Structures are given as C-alpha cells and as structure tokens.
C-alpha cells in the first residue's frame with residue numbers, strides 16, 4: 001500500500017512527537033523498540049574510509065555519515081534521544097552528554113576556545129552550575145547580575161549569558177524575551193530542566209542554547225544520568241567536537257532510557273503539575289509554612305519556607321523520599337542549603353533568595369491526599385509546629401537550623 005506524503009503533517013502536537021520522534025525508521029527496520037547499540041568500536045576493512053570520516057568530523061563536527069568508527073564520536077542509540085529532544089525543544093539539533101554538568105562544561109569550553117571567556121549569569125542557578133562559573137574552574141570569569149543588569153554587564157569578551165527559569169531552588173522566573181533582547185548577539189543559554197519543553201520552549205523566545213539535566217524529568221524515573229544541549233546545528237557541531245575531545249559522552253543505555261522517558265514526559269509533567277499546584281495551594285494556607293514558591297508557568301516543583309527547623313521536615317517524611325534530585329515518579333524533598341546548593345558560599349546563597357529555612361520538593365505521581373497526609377505529619381514535628389507563625393523566619397537566624405538525629 002502506498003501512503004500519501006500528506007499523511008504526515010508538518011507539525012504535530014508535542015505529545016505525539018514525544019512518542020514518535022527519534023523512532024522514524026522503526027517500521028522500516030521491522031522493530032517496535034529502538035535498537036540498543038552498545039558498541040564501543042565499529043569494525044571496518046576500509047581504513048581509508050574511516051580516515052575520511054575522522055577528517056570530516058574533525059573539520060566540521062557534523063554527525064559522521066556511515067558507521068561512527070568509535071563510540072566517542074557518535075552512537076546511533078544516543079542520537080535517537082538527541083533527535084527527539086531537539087524536536088521537542090524546537091531546535092535543529094541536540095548534543096547529549098554524561099550529565100548536565102558535562103553539558104554545561106562543553107558549552108563553556110566552546111566559547112572559551114574562541115577567546116570568549118566572560119559569562120554573564122543570573123542567580124540563583126543550580127548550585128553546581130553556580131560553582132562551576134564562580135570558581136572559574138574552566139578559566140572563565142563570571143559577572144553575576146539581575147535580569148535588568150544584563151545589557152550593562154556585557155563585555156567584548158562575553159561569550160555567554162546564562163539563566164535558569166524557573167530557577168533551582170527558588171523557582172524564581174525570568175522574562176526570557178526581555179533577557180534575549182538584552183543579550184544582543186551574545187548567545188543566551190537557558191537551563192530548562194525544571195520546566196521541560198512541556199511547559200516552556202526557550203528557543204522560541206530566542207535562546208540559542210537550551211540546557212537540561214536529563215537525569216531529571218527527561219529520564220523521569222531516577223535511574224539514568226545525562227545532560228543535553230538543544231541548539232542550532234552550527235553550535236551543535238562545536239559541542240560534538242568538544243565532546244569528542246573531552247570524552248563526556250552519554251552511555252547508549254542512558255540514551256535508550258532517556259528516549260523511553262521522553263515518550264511519557266508530557267503525561268508525567270502534566271499529572272505531577274496538577275498535584276503540585278494543589279499542594280502549593282494547601283501549603284499557602286498552612287500556619288506552619290512561612291512562604292510558598294510556585295512558578296506562574298506551573299510545574300511539579302514547589303519550594304517553601306517553614307517557621308521551624310527544616311531538618312525536622314526532612315526527618316519526618318515517610319512516603320515522600322528524603323533525597324536530592326528531582327523529576328522522578330516519586331516525590332522527593334531536600335534542603336537546598338544542605339545539599340543542592342551547599343557548595344555555594346552561604347552569603348551568596350542567601351542573597352540569591354535561598355533561605356536556610358527553604359525546602360524544595362519535586363512532586364511525583366502519587367495521590368495528592370497521600371502526599372498531603374505525609375507532608376502535614378512531617379510538618380507536625382515538634383520544632384516545626386512550635387516555632388509559631390508569630391515569629392517569622394529571619395535570614396541569618398541560624399538558631400534551630402541544625403539537623404536532629406533521624407528517627408522518632
């Protein structure tokens with residue numbers, strides 16, 4: 001049977017792309033699940049052909065035609081994930097890495113290798129992103145500013161403007177269109193880990209680079225670590241060259257799991273966001289909670305400040321998983337000042353809005369009533385309950401913020 005070309009519409013809904021992107025050839029291959037190619041090397045009797053492919057890759061950074069020669073150049077299973085993520089983010093290409101930090105490292109190295117070592121960034125960012133920039137570990141220099149100060153902070157050697165929205169861990173939001181305007185010709189990198197392309201597509205707002213810790217919502221089950229940059233093909237070629245040279249490749253098994261994760265991304269994010277919005281409303285009216293942060297674009301992340309000792313809430317949860325990270329099917333809670341943002345200088349952290357009493361929760365797919373029961377019981381821990389609403393949390397007030405022994 002011949003199928004008319006018009007049977008495939010030019011644009012499909014995100015939910016459809018999430019299921020089908022990166023799998024276009026499966027029917028032709030006669031398989032239902034994508035093939036998982038674990039090869040580290042690719043045998044060939046044609047060494048001259050391999051030399052030509054290596055030369056082409058070294059010169060252009062384009063994905064090699066034909067067999068990849070060696071897994072550090074390219075992998076067909078990982079490439080399926082890259083194709084699918086680019087489709088969801090609305091970019092030409094995507095380049096996957098071993099972790100989100102490896103992905104950010106590659107972006108910084110691409111720009112630094114062009115002599116553009118200065119980065120303008122808006123706090124808060126994920127704690128290790130902050131650290132990578134602030135410590136200058138890659139020979140870069142950062143200027144921290146608020147969104148309104150971006151234009152003024154640019155220098156002739158500025159290679160990148162970086163924002164995260166909603167930000168980790170405060171969920172502060174940035175107006176991407178306004179930021180893009182301020183960047184002029186300097187590439188804007190948006191960390192879209194919290195929003196995912198289901199809620200926000202930064203490339204449509206003019207971001208040149210969209211970063212994900214794929215470990216989080218893209219994988220979705222807490223069992224795969226990865227990172228990815230969605231961008232135009234010109235930048236992707238440079239990223240592939242850096243990835244080849246530095247070796248921060250995504251394992252094919254991870255590429256397989258991430259492609260699988262993408263197929264349920266829209267339903268997971270929407271279901272968890274509905275529950276999160278409900279929990280955020282309940283927390284807002286709870287007398288034990290001083291402040292709730294929930295983004296205007298929605299999402300499955302909630303942050304809140306308690307009047308009492310946040311360590312008691314962490315110690316008190318029984319259904320909710322007391323763990324760093326986010327984006328899994330189960331609900332996770334952590335204390336940013338102790339874990340995800342521990343590496344950031346305490347004063348910098350506090351002035352970026354990360355209070356010592358802030359807790360960050362990644363809402364999963366459990367029933368909302370079960371989650372609320374667990375949360376409200378954890379909030380009933382002695383210090384949390386007794387610390388009153390009469391005495392609001394103060395920055396710098398370190399009393400009562402030390403961990404207590406776990407168990408009750």
Ligand code: MET
Pocket residue numbers: 126168213324325326339340341
């Ligand atoms: C090593 S701590 C952080 C892991 C992850 N990026 C998070 O924000 O939870």
